[in-house]
Amino acid sequence: MMDFNQENLFGQIEDLQELSFIERPVRRYLKTPEEIERLTVDEELNDIERAVYLLSNSSHQHCYVRNWGGGSVASYQSSRSFSSSQALGDFNREKIVFQKSTEDISSGQDVQRTSVVVNLPNLMRQNTSETIRRVVPKIREVLHVAGVEMQLAAAVSFLTILQEELVSIAAYIHSFLPIILVNLDHKDTVVSNAWLETLLTVINALPKETIRQEILSPLVSKAQLSQTVQSRLASCKILGRIARKFESHVIKRDILPLVRSLCQDVEYEVRSCMCRQLEYIAQGIGVEQTKIAILPELVELARDEGSSVRIAAFDTIVNLLVMFDSDDRTQIIFPLVMMFCEKSFKADETILAPLSHQLGKLCHGLSGNLTDEQHLWFLDFYKKFSTLGLQHENGQSEHLTQFYAAEMDAKYASVRQNCAYNLPAMILFVDPKCFYTELYPTFSTLCHDPETLVRRTVATGFHEVIKLLGSGVHVVHKELIALLQDESLEVLDALLDHLPEILRFIITGGDHVGTENKVHIPDLIPALSMAEQRAATSLKWRIHEKLLLTFSCLPQVISSDQIYYKFLPIMFRIMTTNNVLPVQRASARTLCVFVRYNRKQEQRQEVCSKLIEQLGQGKSCWNRLRFLDTCECIMDLFSKSFFCKYFFLPVLELSNDPVPNVRIKFCYMLPKLKSALKLPADKHLLQQLDLCVRKLLCQEKDRDVTAVVRVITLELDRIETSVECFPKRLQEKDLLDHKKEKEENLLLEMEDMEKRESKTVNEKKLVSSFNKDGKKKNKLGRSRSLGGRVAPPKLISDKPTTKLTTTSNSQIVTTTKNALLSFDGTSQSHSSSSAGSSNLPSCSRFYSPNSNEQKTNGSKDTLPKKFNLKSRKSNP
Secondary structure: OHHHHHHHHHOOHHHHHHHHHHHHHHHHHHOOHHHHHHOOOOOOOOHHHHHHHHHHOOOOHHHHHHHHHHOOHHHHHHHOOOOHHHHHHHHHHHHHHHHHHHHHHHHHHHHHHHHHHHOHHHHHHHOHHHHHHHHHHHHHHHOOOOOHHHHHHHHHHHHHHHHOOOOOHHHHHHHOHHHHHHHOOOOOHHHHHHHHHHHHHHHOOOOHHHHHHHHHHHHHHHOOOOOOHHHHHHHHHHHHHHOOOOOHHHHHHHHHHHHHHHHOOOOHHHHHHHHHHHHHHHHHHOHHHHHHHHHHHHHHHHOOOOHHHHHHHHHHHHHOHHHOOHHHHHHHHHHHHHHHHHHHHHOOHHHHHHHHHHHHHHHHHHHHHOOHHHHHHHHHHHHHHHOOOOOEEOOEEOOOOOOOOOOOOHHHHHHHHHHHHOHHHHHHHHOHHHHHHHOHHHHHHHHOOOOHHHHHHHHHOHHHHHHHHHHHHHHHHHHHHHHHOOOOHHHHHHHHOOHHHHHHHHHHOOOOOOOHHHOOHHHHHHHHHHHHHHHHHOOOHHHHHHHHHHHHHHHHOOOHHHHHHHHHHHHHHHHHHOOOHHHHHHHHHHHHHHHHOOOOHHHHHHHHHHHHHHHHOOOOHHHHHHHHHHHHHHHHHOOHHHHHHHOHHHHHHHHHOOOHHHHHHHHHHHHHHHHOOEEOOOHHHHHHHHHHHHHHHHHOOOHHHHHHHHHHHHHHHOOOOEEOOOHHHOOHHHHHHHHHHHHHHHHHHHHHHHHHHHHHHHHHHHHHHHHHHHHHHHHHHHHHHHHOOOOOHHHHHHHHHHHHHHHHHHHHHHHHHHHHHHOOOOOOOHHHHHHHHHHOOOOOOOOOOOOOOOOOOOOOOOOOOOOOOOOOOOOO
């Protein structure tokens, strides 16, 4: 039973014995001393001698293989007393084993030779003349039998030598150009294409005479039908490149006949390739000859039976539009393009995607030569493309709810993606002033397209769209909110690249600040918050990090109060709960930016206190590590005096942290701490720092921390502390710090100025209300003397009392709202919060004290009634 199971599981016992017979010699031959000796190079050889040795060290295994071929089974059988069949089997096994070992040796030598070819530019730098004399001829010999890797390495090395100008053009033509031209006809397509790309780059540096003799003359024979398709394709690309080097009459005489021949080639691949080179031929021969020689070829190729040829012709026509005059565009190009577009819908759907990709460039190029009817035709054609593949009902595109989910073809999605790519060009085509009436429905459809790639393409070019719209940017605000709230994070990722620029345009309305685009600010903040939540709950932490860093632009977009109540809690939550280190650091830096440009000193102080309490004095060592990261950001963004005032001593306290990792990170910050001090004002802080370092050197027990402290101490000795008494000796970093300190003082002055202005306005309102009260009393006195009737009490005191009460409430609510900034978590009563939310002093945008106030900054939708952060204990 046991034997039966073994045969079922592993096969026949004889087969296993044969496998073991084969495997043992293979393992033995993989690493033998003889093979190692053959691949060993003398260490005393210099680089050039070693390269020559490796290129000359031909493998000896070929002769052994030939000896195997010269032997016979009969002689093998006579040497061993085996039967004929057994002798044949053993003979073949040992022959396979030996060939395997020789292949290993050969592969090792190929690797060595390839390394020489890769290192050829370095050899040229060391000794150019010796390398050209001894190494390059050996490489030329080896390349005849070299494999693909060595061929590709040689093509790259030859190109590097030319680009870095390691040798003169004359020497390059003599030593390297013949090798490139010989290997163009390599049988492997990958190798031949690599050498072709090298040659196309080399042509730019070659003189005309060399091109004529070495390249153009052989090209006449290589472009004939008798040559391979690969050779004719290479001829097309070479003709397109050398046409830029010669004069018009030379191109007309020597190159155009070959071009016409290849345009009429029997293979559609050759016709398509040559068609794409006509653009460069046209640039060489000029406008007149292009109209005579190139345009007829393009018209004929545009009607070719091969779709790839027609696509190439269409692309070339679009690229050459600037070279055609108005008559050619109107009489030839437009009818040809219209026929091409209509046929693509009816007969050939394979060209829809290439056609849609060039449609924006085509419309923009023809816009100056089209009638109103033709203009409308192109616009309708673009609208059809933008909804291609979507379900239609009653003539309307149901892009929000219905679409061909499972049945939609990828080519239709690519067509709509190209339409999204061409949106800026189409806006120019219809005129930005007509965007809302002509293109807005199409734009909205693309923003809500069911395919993620389409929406992502719209998001990528959204900043270009709003630049073109200018003051009419408010019409696309809903689409921006939709893209920010898109279910796919890829769309959000594409939008983040230019989101700061987009937000500035949305808020300011382009070049003009108006009231229309201020109405939608409450929609923007929830959209940004929702985008952060979706990024936080996903596994794509890089997008989350990117979004948080993008939030650093918000001080230029929304008010300090909106940031304080809506985004600062988010930053604190991420810093204390998120587990991804780059995300935590991004939130820390953005939080520091928020504090840096906050317009209220009380809010800045409260955030600093919260950082110290929740992070610097937090129970988790991770929070204390993030506190040190945050302090590094503060050092970068704030002045030295600000950091020393609020954070220097709390950072020093972490030298006694119970966790060694926190102390290690603190030690690495010591040089920055010393650099932040300015004498003589910070003399006491410098003493505290020195005391802290001495304590670490004397009392630290952890060996890792001790090692770091010793290294950092040496660095501290080399750091010079800034001295305020010598302003002329200020370095660049000191001047930058001085600038930061000025900006911080400016914020304080602006805050004081706003407070004084607010106080003055309130006083004027009080005076005005009292004056009105006095006038009304005088009127009442006259009315009493004249009529003898006493007015009801409501007529005397109702209105003035209301005004006075409102003014007083405004002052009280302002003070109350400022008290909310203490992070204490308490809230006012509902009536007080509701009544006072609209009376908060307006906060101007970033560094613009004279800008218009935002009407919605203090609305109930913008400012919550309760701050979410934990409170700190109030002093008794």
